[in-house]
Amino acid sequence: MIKIYNTLTRKKENFTEQEKGVVKFYCCGPTVYNCIHMGNARPICVCDVIRKYLEHKGFRVIYVQNFTDIDDKIISIANEAGTDYLTISRKYIAEYKKDARGLNVREATVHPLATENIDYMLKMISGLIDKGYAYRSVSGDVYFDVAKFKDYGKLSGQSIKDLESGARVEIDGSKRNPLDFVLWKKAKVGEPFWSSPFGDGRPGWHIECSAMIYRYLGDTVDIHFGGQDLIFPHHENEIAQSECFNGKALANYWMHNGYINVNNQKMSKSLNNFFTVREISEKYGYDVIRFFMLSSHYRSPLNYSEEVLExxxxxxxxxxxxxxxxxxxxxxxxxxxxxxxxxxxxxxxxxxxxxxxxxxxxxxxxxxxxxxxxxxxxxxxxxxxxxxxxxxxxxxxxxxxxxxxxxxxxxxxxxxxxxxxxxxxxxxxxxxxxxxxxxxxxxxxxxxxxxxxxxxxxxxxxxxxxxxxx
Ligand SMILES: [Zn+2]
Structure with a gap:
């Protein structure tokens, strides 16, 4: 019997799939505006092993991992380079696939793109507005109203009050609650946009994953995976959107991987202490990176150093x-x-x-x-x-x-x-x-x-x- 630590219940539980012999497995994928760094490679390698193990046990695994191909960073990099967002995102999807192949990570059953699923996002946003969970603000953006969802905070184990005081949320006069998050951003001059019943604009980040799960895997997935930094707000928001839209649990098992640390600090873009998979692969080989990713249990922190790679x-x-x-x-x-x-x-x-x-x-x-x-x-x-x-x-x-x-x-x-x-x-x-x-x-x-x-x-x-x- 496989046991999985479920972030939602904070317990190790016996794994039972919904449909006999089939595992619906979703992992939040990268935003494609540069080459992936070592921190991004950890969930990818871990999910690949989980998938291989489940298949070895006889399960049919439907594995979906998205690419966020429209986002503020992609747009700003495209503007700097004097090109469009599609050129940038397509380029880095190709680079991602090159690294994934090197790491011996098999392609997902589906790798959906955000921009190819706008219809599903619009359907969900409209549904949320109709049910009173979302509203159009004076600024023209559409927000999710967190106060309407009584379970908000259940994944991170915090109440809306705790989250409000703990999180660094910018005060925005157009929101009802500082924790409300954007579902649809009103179009700005010079940015790509799609037309919608709530005006021209583009989707917020969180709605992407909810819409792709809804399209490719249905209401409830068996396993939802991501880095632990995604628990709040990203996964909390995915839960709010999906569960209010369809009235069912979004995932039965929530799994989160730990950070990669450099000198006891999380490896991240913002701290500028990161190494790309490409540069490390040139020095040590992709197989060493994959072995390194698996050398600790996925929930433990993983310390990066040259000695460890050696x-x-x-x-x-x-x-x-x-x-x-x-x-x-x-x-x-x-x-x-x-x-x-x-x-x-x-x-x-x-x-x-x-x-x-x-x-x-x-x-x-x-x-x-x-x-x-x-x-x-x-x-x-x-x-x-x-x-x-x-x-x-x-x-x-x-x-x-x-x-x-x-x-x-x-x-x-x-x-x-x-x-x-x-x-x-x-x-x-x-x-x-x-x-x-x-x-x-x-x-x-x-x-x-x-x-x-x-x-x-x-x-x-x-x-x-x-x-x-x-
Ligand atoms: Zn996600």
Missing amino acids: QCKRSLERLRTCRGNLDFLRDRSSGQKSLEAKELLNGLLEYREEFFKAMDDDFNTADAISALFNLTKKINVVVADERQVSLGFINEAIRIFDELCGILGIAFASKTGKVSKGYVEGLIQKREKARNEKNWELADALRDELKNIGVKLEDTAEGVRWSFLD
């Missing part, structure tokens, strides 16, 4: 060496038959179980990685004494090793940088299984993953044939 690099090398030794021994012992030592195989299964136990416990990748290293140690001890090694043991060790690394999405490449044959064949088998089960989303996603690692597939009458792309 350690991650060495850890990955240890995994690769172990995997490389297994390939070497398998090639040498092919055809040779020897008896399997049962207790040796049981030893491997014990660590596999340890790994699954850690992942079931709120996706504890830190403990799962410890189990993987225990497995590696065990394998190393056995293969060091060649007399003990049977082909059965090697094959089983490879199967378990690739299974666990596959869930974490790490160490799939050999020392030469080429992806191992076993890893490719594992993915192909998974894709075959998904196709037999008519799970087309997963089958397509696996085909994309294979393409990302440079594998060409050919479906022939005799089965799937594969080769490395040049």
Whole structure:
């Protein structure tokens, strides 16, 4: 049974999906006005592992992650560059995808764009106005009226009063309450706008996520994920909009990842202590970044330093060496038959179980990685004494090793940088299984993953044939 820490109830709860076997999973995506920094990469890597783990457990996962492609910052960068907002947002979506591919993060089932979902936002805003939850201010903007929603503050565990006194809210005479937030911004000269029943303008940020969930996943998602800095006001506002619009819970499990710290300070754009994924990847490689992101449990803070990245690099090398030794021994012992030592195989299964136990416990990748290293140690001890090694043991060790690394999405490449044959064949088998089960989303996603690692597939009458792309 998978247990998830739910921010809403502040408890670890057993995970139960709404529709049997299907997980509706939403993660707030980036605002695309520059290359992503390390802090942005954490939720992306964590969500990818959660998705892979759920799929491994047999769930069909519908994963939606938006791109905010219209926003004040995008507009101002476009103006500075003498171009339009679309040029900027499209450019940084392409850059995002390049980093995500490098991090071995699979594309979402849907990556909706804010500007392609304006109709859904307008429908929600109109609905909220009709029900009396939103109003048009004298300034011409449309606001959500927080005083009308009695549950406002439930995610962050604060009352409207606490939030009013704690938050730095600017006094704006056109709002009824300082916490009221904008749903529709009246058009300004020189800015892009859309026409609407409440006048020309553009959407506020929070309504985007509510509208995309409504369109692609329905009223209630199983899992809603985001950084902990989004709890208030962003997720509180998503809840207010969606729950007042459709009268149902927006999400059953609210998950939030911790910050990445540099010298005990949160890594952020505003503190200017951030590093982009691109610059770190050039120095250490994307696989080291992914390993680093998973080296702590997602809710704990993650300390960034060059020493930690060096350690991650060495850890990955240890995994690769172990995997490389297994390939070497398998090639040498092919055809040779020897008896399997049962207790040796049981030893491997014990660590596999340890790994699954850690992942079931709120996706504890830190403990799962410890189990993987225990497995590696065990394998190393056995293969060091060649007399003990049977082909059965090697094959089983490879199967378990690739299974666990596959869930974490790490160490799939050999020392030469080429992806191992076993890893490719594992993915192909998974894709075959998904196709037999008519799970087309997963089958397509696996085909994309294979393409990302440079594998060409050919479906022939005799089965799937594969080769490395040049
Ligand atoms: Zn969101």
